[in-house]
Amino acid sequence: MKSRIMTTISNSKEEALIVKEQDVVPLRNRVKEYGVKIGMSILNQTKLITATSELVRNLLKYGGGGKVIIESVSNGRDNGVRVTFIDNGPGIANVELAMKDGYSTGKSLGLGLPGTKRLVNEFDIKTELGNGTTVTITKWKNG
């Protein structure tokens, strides 16, 4: 049976350049505003901004900075916020390993990627060695 494809409509969208640690807080506040606008609960807002925080730190630490796109999306039944993190860094050599709890090439706890996946509803990672990494997360209002 063919799997049902959910069509997602993007309502409003904005881009932010992230190059230094000082850009993290304003970005997180923007993401939070998107969540507030669609009436997301405090819990889901916190999950979303924590996930954003994790990924944007990765973007800075491993990707050397990059671009973040925040979108307000809708799939007909539910509204949500989608955040895309794009960097042109070295890419991830072993995604499977990077998605494992406690694995880190830096000296961190190694929970960033797997933890983020547990915090959001949809998680997608595309990476190629030498060509950067793109991570897309979506958090639904009632997800």
Place this chain on the structure above:
Amino acid sequence: MQNNLLSGLKEHENKLLTIWSQLLIDGGSDDGAVEEEESKEFASLFLKAAAAAEGKIQDSQEFEKVEDLIVGIASSRGKRGFSPRENAQYLITFKEAASKILSELIKDPEQLFDANLQLNAALDNMTILTFEAFMRGREDIISRQVDEISEISTPVITVWEGVVALPIIGTLDSSRTQIVMENLLQQIVDTGSSIAILDISGVPAVDSLVAQHLIKTVSATRLMGAECIISGIRPEIAQTVVHLGIDLTGIITKASLASALKTAFDMLQLSVVKRKIV
């Protein structure tokens, strides 16, 4: 080498000053009197440099002094509340005045044009300098404020004998954690405290980096022989931390500062009792 065409200005210093201050007043600069002293100094130094220069005025030794002076004037005017626009206007009117005198002195149009070019080159560069001086003044203020903010944003409070509390408000990044840790450990030594309470009620989100910083702070406190309690963990923070998979089981955590204080009292074998009214 180009001839120095500006040397003639020196003899007309007084006239230049009169025209200049008239232009400044016409331009709406209200306190000509305050500026008079420094304007005189600037004009005489500039003209001296112009008279002494052999080729381009900018290359002369004297000109460095003029530049130093204008930077000083610009920053002092900045402090007195002049806008960078007014600072630039100050030099532009000087140029206008000098240009007027040059047109009276030099009759040959070609020479006059060259003289004006020299004047422009020298003064335009100085106008840029005044902007830079203004920006530097602002940047000094900003960096001083950053220092002040990071200092006042991590207050360590003695809540009881032997108990210190540190409320953290805002984001915990690496540099902030460093300050928090330093302040806390120093206060533990200074007050001889055995219990430290870290209150994170004001931290909007706890991600793995913040958690790692907290764990490190707790470990450092324990190394000093004190116990550390983390308080102010809101319900949504608790759920997020669990989903992230951060292990805080080895750390004493409390929902509120009040319950953390109660735990501290228990540890110190103190009890708070209601007084019986007889």
